[in-house]
Amino acid sequence: MAKISIWQKIINFFTGKKQSAQAPAQVKDGIWYRKEADGNYLLGIDKSVYDLMGKITFADFPNQLDTIEVDDDLLDIEGDKSVETLKSPISGRIVARNKEIGKDIETLNKPDPQVNWIVKVQPAA
Template sequence: MAKVSLWTRIKNFFSGKKQPAFTDIHVKDGIWYAKQADGNYLLGIDESVYQLMGKITFADFPTQLDKIQVEDDLLDIEGDKSVETLKSPIAGIVIAKNQDIGKDIETLNKPDPKANWIVKVQPTS
């Protein structure tokens, strides 16, 4: 997930869209992860996944997610061009999961952090 350009910020200001309150945004292997003000991380699908896979047609959590380690399976997705399993870039305790993933695929196909987030994680040391 790239930083938001000045032009995009200006357009969002005038259209009333608010930027997510993220700091310290990173991308690894198709997953963006952003530190939130409370110290937890929000993980989501990066735009590079859409470029690689095309339109996402199916998404599901591969296992029960309570605790995750780096490189654990995070999300199984199928697209027009391929099938992938996205891996976790961080370790921690899963404190929230996007229950809408897999229910409304059209929402997931929008590269929007409010729609394409996967899990919220409390990092472990």
């Protein structure tokens, strides 16, 4: 279980945020990734991408591969300000894709990681 600093506990107390038992997310090249309780990693779009691109207007998985390597294309996105291809920060086998993002692009524009995640990856051994 991830430890939460005393300062974060104080901030959470005064802001009313609940303490998370999840490991903190790491960020690489605009993708946050966090190890889940089942050992798999959940990947999503970091807020820095929204700052750079504005509102996301289109997203598509560039391939349907079952395995990915570090720096493989993960998601093609278009925003108000630019077009980008986000790269994978980890290697492994894709165990789930968030297919809702293709049906409702607003899903990606919500700040909730439980809604705007991209893929779940079982890390390479």
